[in-house]
Amino acid sequence: MTPAHGHTPHHGGSHGHHPEHDDSGQAEILDLDAEVLAEHIASITAWLPLNSEPRQIVDLGCGTGAGTFALLERFPDAHVIAVDASAGHLQLLREKAYARGMQDRVRTVQADLDTDHWPDLGTPGLVWASASMHHMARPDRALADVHELLAPGGLFAVVELDGFPRFLPAHAPEGQPGLEERAHAATDSYHAEHVPHRGADWGPMLTAAGFTVEDERTITVNIEGNRSQAIGRYAHASLQRIRGAAAPALSPEDLVALDELLDVDSPHSILRRSDLAVRTERTVWAARRA
Template identity: 80%
Template sequence: MTPSHQHTPHHGERGQAEILDLDAEVLAEHTASITAWLPLKSEPRRIVDLGCGTGAGTFALLERFPDAHVTAVDTSAGHLQLLREKACARGTERRVRTVQADLDSDSWPDLGTPDLVWASASMHHMADPDRALTGVRELLAPGGLFAIVELAGFPRFLPPGAPESRPGLEERAHAATDSFHAEHVPHRGADWGPMLTAAGFTVEGERTVTVTIEGGRSEAVGRYAYGSLQRVRGAAAPALSPEDLAALDELLDISSPTSLLRREDLAVRTERTVWAARRA
């Protein structure tokens, strides 16, 4: 889903891949609704998934457009290998090409002339978003569509009064990561509409979807919360009080009776915004 996925320091690629897979599983229904909403003039045959991660968008697009072929692009060889394995398991390997590329480089590899470019949770990682937008505009076939999908920050999982020992801990942990994210992912939460217009696109649709998924609906929610807050801890730890850090560690201790994995009051709460733009 992103070119680098570096939300927090010292987080291994395997852990990133696991979070991406959980993200895909938990948000699958919402991803499908976005692919169905896209203001397309005809069904795309050639699709590029920029910053594809382990394939959440790739497989949603293959399912939505059964005659399409997807070129999946990411910097991570490990993520692309996982994507290829999934394609083989699903019998869609002939409809997927993987390309390892750094989208922040001066020149992109040949990605064909796609009818649709999809970028989910990847544009905010670009070091130079304006250059990346120009690259997409030059890539697209005439009349082609560019879809940017972004989460409004990190999902929230705990109810406001939790944990009982330190109510409001989750919000304080996220606040403690603000300076890290301001430095490393300054475009997170950006409004892509004006940037798309400036890059020579016409924005044809913008939609914000409020996401609320109760933990009871999917056991993956607990694992998603656990992996996500593990990542938050890496960036938040230096700025958290000792009491908050201890409470966070207790939530992340799988042997603790109050572990996140044992809670029954978790939910995924976030917003997803999608911008659909055409070459002007």
């Protein structure tokens, strides 16, 4: 379930375009997101209101495969076409498929989903788009393309973030409480300009594209850090990624505190904290092609 532009963390999926933003930092965040939120992703796939189990699935903006592998586990007779703009992410996905013995059930397709003509993706019974639709330059056109792609009666699952995850308690770090919120606020103007559909209500847009929205669900995530060693790495990678965009708007004191959190050798490193948690929300729209 995976995404992101090169300067901010993006969680749960990958974008469908802008291949120049492919880098190992984003792949690391996508993999950590998949590991930490595996139960939540599985709960979404189990909830989908399907009329029958799909045999053909398309994962749009698949990233490194969080959604792809959750769907393969949920639907053992299905094949997935995993689509992303990033050759690097698709290579990682293929390596995972071989490692899991699932290579015969996955086909990867490198494509820019903002182009006028999509590649042949078959006639899937389920299309999955996790944290990818808000990156589309023309989401109305992309929704129309998905509507045309789906088999009659097929389901389109749109999973979107209500916001980036938060990891630190409000009183942290010592001396600069609330730093994490200020760092995220410092990037808001950038996102408003460059990712205007982040946090959008996709229900009306899906209806306008000809879908029937059958259900909508918001999932609240609150995972205590002691449940997974990956949460510290997830928090570090996410804050490291946001630093570049946030730095110009942060006070010198905040920037020093942020760099201490990111310094793996510092006694104040975020990796040494025992009070981390993953707090976020994700909303899922299940829309059917009539």
